[in-house]
Amino acid sequence: KSGFVTIVGRPNVGKSTLMNQIIGEKIAIMSDKPQTTRNKIQSVYTENDFQIVFIDTPGIHKPKHKLGEYMVRAAKDTLGEVDAILFVVDESPSIGPGDEFIMEVLKDVRTPIILVMNKIDKIDQEKFNALYSLYKDKELFSDIVGISALEGANLQVLIDKIIDFL
Numbered sequence: 001k002s003g004f005v006t007i008v009g010r011p012n013v014g015k016s017t018l019m020n021q022i023i024g025e026k027i028a029i030m031s032d033k034p035q036t037t038r039n040k041i042q043s044v045y046t047e048n049d050f051q052i053v054f055i056d057t058p059g060i061h062k063p064k065h066k067l068g069e070y071m072v073r074a075a076k077d078t079l080g081e082v083d084a085i086l087f088v089v090d091e092s093p094s095i096g097p098g099d100e101f102i103m104e105v106l107k108d109v110r111t112p113i114i115l116v117m118n119k120i121d122k123i124d125q126e127k128f129n130a131l132y133s134l135y136k137d138k139e140l141f142s143d144i145v146g147i148s149a150l151e152g153a154n155l156q157v158l159i160d161k162i163i164d165f166l
């Protein structure tokens with residue numbers, strides 16, 4: 001099994017930390033060779049029987065000008081070509097405008113989306129439950145998982161969920 005996954009989310013939610021933890025735990029091939037003109041291989045996670053390629057996308061930000069609109073379109077095209085999308089949010093107790101905008105973009109994309117609630121090490125069970133209920137009824141997401149990228153908590157659960165979509 002193998003497939004392509006892309007990680008999206010507003011700045012500072014922990015996308016790079018997540019990527020580094022997944023790649024760092026089980027040593028994998030790092031590559032920055034361009035694969036296609038649009039997609040850039042960020043890194044490849046390999047185990048005996050599967051391989052997950054994490055792909056960079058242009059950041060999704062609310063366009064302030066025409067070039068921004070082009071970036072959003074390019075991101076949508078890339079997102080449509082992968083096997084799964086990880087949409088990363090942090091422990092903030094509400095859905096802010098940055099997250100709302102990304103969710104608007106994701107509505108037009110047919111790829112399965114896993115909502116990754118990161119930084120759960122910062123909140124207690126009660127706050128986790130409140131956060132979970134914010135997202136659980138949204139049809140946008142095929143799956144939801146809480147993790148701590150920093151502490152490496154629940155990463156195997158996340159990987160297993162990704163494998164389901166490959």
Ligand code: GDP
Pocket residue numbers: 009010011012013014015016017018118119120121122147148149150151
């Ligand atoms: P990115 O902008 O989405 O790539 O976010 P980064 O990976 O650069 O992380 C932003 C900040 O959040 C850094 O200071 C990380 O150490 C911190 N961070 C990332 N993941 C976690 C986590 O699971 N728990 C905590 N407490 N901090 C985290």
Ligand code: MG
Pocket residue numbers: 015016017
């Ligand atoms: Mg980053």
